[in-house]
Amino acid sequence: xxxxxxxxxxxxxxxxxxxxxxxxxxxxxxxxxxxxxxxxxxxxxxxxxxxxxxxxxxxxxxxxxxxxxxxxxxxxx
Numbered sequence: 001x002x003x004x005x006x007x008x009x010x011x012x013x014x015x016x017x018x019x020x021x022x023x024x025x026x027x028x029x030x031x032x033x034x035x036x037x038x039x040x041x042x043x044x045x046x047x048x049x050x051x052x053x054x055x056x057x058x059x060x061x062x063x064x065x066x067x068x069x070x071x072x073x074x075x076x077x
Contacts, residue, residue, distance in 0.1 A: 016024075043050065
């Protein structure tokens with residue numbers, strides 16, 4: 001099994017010259033950067049909603065566990 005994989009890798013390395021590998025790498029890097037930028041700007045337009053959604057659990061926990069509140073640690077019996 002390992003010999004088959006090694007021979008397949010050797011054939012692939014022989015079939016593409018170094019510059020072709022570099023060109024493929026450049027294309028993949030460019031597509032990755034374009035994807036990250038597109039994701040950034042699409043999330044940027046919803047930043048307030050995303051931030052509010054992320055804040056919700058901590059706000060609920062702080063309200064529930066505030067001193068003197070319902071279920072608070074400092075609540076006197």
